[in-house]
């Protein structure tokens with residue numbers, strides 16, 4: 226079993242436990258559930274912002290512990306102050322060391338869109354994302370059928386959440402270009418093997434229709450890479466590790482953005 230299969234297998238157990246602990250009606254009663262959401266697309270296309278979706282990530286299955294002493298407040302407020310277009314917060318606990326509490330805390334601290342970064346396979350998780358104060362969810366093509374991507378993204382839209390569709394190749398893109406998907410992200414990291422190559426974004430770029438904002442995800446740590454990706458039409462950059470491994474992630478973002486202009 227590859228790592229993605231293991232994560233998804235565990236997700237179903239986690240979802241069953243969470244549904245039993247907190248019924249969906251209770252999620253819908255939470256104070257953040259009806260807040261007006263922020264448009265991820267709008268923030269990503271604001272030229273006054275950097276295009277960076279800056280990620281809060283303590284650990285990952287591929288890198289182990291990235292930063293054991295992170296202070297979430299310093300990280301997310303630093304990202305916002307440095308011009309992040311949005312913030313991505315990992316909420317998966319078992320594999321990434323994130324929590325629901327992380328997203329709730331981030332929501333209370335920043336005013337830019339927040340992506341709930343998790344492995345979404347069930348509508349209940351979208352309800353949770355709404356109740357946590359997220360604005361956008363991630364749907365990963367590598368672990369969903371086109372039919373499920375359609376259903377989950379329509380569900381997200383009904384709750385006023387936008388959708389970042391993650392693909393890793395042109396085949397995954399095909400059949401998933403539906404109206405309720407808002408932004409296309411190309412993951413440079415293969416979630417089954419952990420291989421990282423920026424070439425993935427370059428290869429897939431030409432298959433993405435013009436109407437979508439293009440985001441390149443993972444393994445970005447160098448201004449030259451951003452400059453190269455921009456040439457291929459990318460205006461969004463999802464970056465975690467290279468910021469999180471420093472003791473001042475906001476400053477690292479500011480430096481990378483300044484150098485890639």
Ligand SMILES: O=P(O)(O)OC[C@@H](O)[C@@H](O)c1c[nH]c2ccccc12
Pocket residue numbers: 280282342343365391412442443444445463464465466467
């Ligand atoms: O830390 P990096 O290499 O900058 O990558 C960030 C982000 O792209 C990565 O965390 C990610 C992209 N897609 C995912 C899906 C699940 C978990 C994590 C991810």
